[in-house]
Amino acid sequence: MRPETSLAAIAFFALAAASCEPTAPAPDPVPASIVAVTGEVAAVPEYRKPVVVRVLDEDGRGLPDAQVQFEPAGEGHGNVNGGPLAVASTDGAGSAEAVWTLPSTPGDYELRATVTESDVFQPEMPTGLTVTVPAVVESFSPALDAMLLGLGDRIERALQRMQETLRLNPTLEAEHRARIALLKRPDLDSEIVAGRRFLEHPAPSIEREAIPVVTVFPSEEMRHGATRIGSTIEAALPVLEGFLDAPFPAEQIRVWYGFELGSSGGGGTINMEDEGGYAAREGPLPYDAIVYHEMAHSYIGNESLTQLLELIVYNVLRTGSTDLETWPYTRDYPGLQDSNEDLYALMDIHGLIGHDAVARGYRAVLPLPTPYGQPLCEACVQAFVDEAPAEWKAAVEAKARRVTF
Ligand SMILES: [Zn+2]
Structure with a gap:
């Protein structure tokens, strides 16, 4: 056999093998079932719930x-994507x-979610x-309802932040990774509401009867700590308000407890x-001091002024002394x-000038701009x-x- 013949035979064989593939296109798969990824919804009135x-x-x-x-199941069952009904296409995962x-x-x-058609060429096919997807809508209190209305956004932002950090x-x-897994639970918001993972x-407070402290937490095992932080804030508030001679600058104190690693505060909110979690990773400061710090950020953006408020609340609460020389907690001054x-x-x-003079300085500073990360204006x-x-x-x-800063 000449070499060319042999090659031709091989080429023919390869072609024959390829032709074993089916020549007619496979029939498109058709929808056989639809399942809800979103479980029973538990939420406050007017909550916006993504349903998958x-x-x-x-x-x-x-x-x-x-x-x-x-489509909502009937009149009064809310709206979807801002209207009476909405149509969406499934993505690559269905x-x-x-x-x-x-x-x-x-x-x-x-x-109700209904598969309306499987193929654009057969739009009539039912x-x-x-x-x-069922939902239970409940109202708790004005402060809690307002906070729980933002639950989905809070979870989303916490997830983004944890992925960045x-x-x-x-x-x-x-x-x-543990925190991200918790935040990614598709029904975490409903679990929080149904499980009553919130406290008020x-x-x-000075100049008014009381201010509601509302704490929301994502996991049942955080309930004890969430309860304690409410007492921590309650004890600190008179010291902070008294030193600054100004009521807490918000209608309520909102605490998002345990959604993120690390803490932040401002505008009446404490994250x-x-x-x-903080104790397990051996955070450097006393935990309560961070609570006071984040409370203080609702009054002041400047970090150094806020740190001194943190020290004042911490030490005055524990020692009753306004003499810095006697304070046990000084951030290593x-x-x-x-x-x-x-x-x-x-x-x-x-x-140099003493506690009361510093307090008067702070009171004069309160109406002034004190942005985070910048020198004092x-x-x-001049106020000091x-x-x-x-x-x-x-x-x-x-x-x-x-x-x-
Ligand atoms: Zn700070």
Whole structure:
């Protein structure tokens, strides 16, 4: 056999093998079922709940490009994507989503999701495939309802933040992954409402009877810590309000407890890492001090001014003393030194002019701009200089100018 013949035979064989593939196109898979990914919804009135369903083929695989019509079960069952009904196509995994805005009155409601067609060329084909998502809408109190209305957004932002900070904190990877897994539960918002993972109690406040402290937490095992943080805030509020001679600058104190690692505060809101998680990773500051710090940020953005408020609340609550020399918790203050800056420069001022003069300085600063991350404004510097006796004015001014953030 000549070599060419042999090659031709091989080529023919390859062609024959290829032709074993079916020549007719496979029939498109058709929708065989629709299932709800979203479980029973538990929410406050007017909550916006993303509802996810999946369309499956007869082998149980997600079916892309199927049309799903979402429709509240009747008049008064809310709206979907802002209207009476909405149609969405399934994605590559067979999932389709619409946002159900729940009604404004408590009650039991339903949203229907129906597969309307499987193929744009056969728009008339009815499938009869429907799934119903039930919802229980409850109202608790004005403060709680307002906070729980933002639950979905809070979970979403916490998830984004944890995904961002995971990249910056490789040593805390396990902690981040656990938090991300919790936040990704599709029904976490409903679990929180149905499980009553929230607390409200009034804290005595100056110039008004009380201010509601509302705490929401994502996991049942955080209940004890969430209860404790309410008492922590209640004890701190009179010290903070008294020192600043100003009521807490919000209608309520909102605490999102345990949604994130790390803490932040401002505008009446406190985002606190849960105490158990903080202790487990051996956070550097006393936990309660961070609570006071984040409370103080509702009054003041400047970080150094806020840190001194944190020290004042912490130490005055525990010792009753306004003398900085006696305080057990000072963030490692080295004592009066020319080189001191930021918090330590403010502590130098406290040492020079005393607690009451510093308090009057803060009260004058409160209406002034104190943005985070910036030096004290000219009027802020002057507020402390004004409270200093003549012999310390120059020193206080120099110290106040050493506050850089
Ligand atoms: Zn801060």
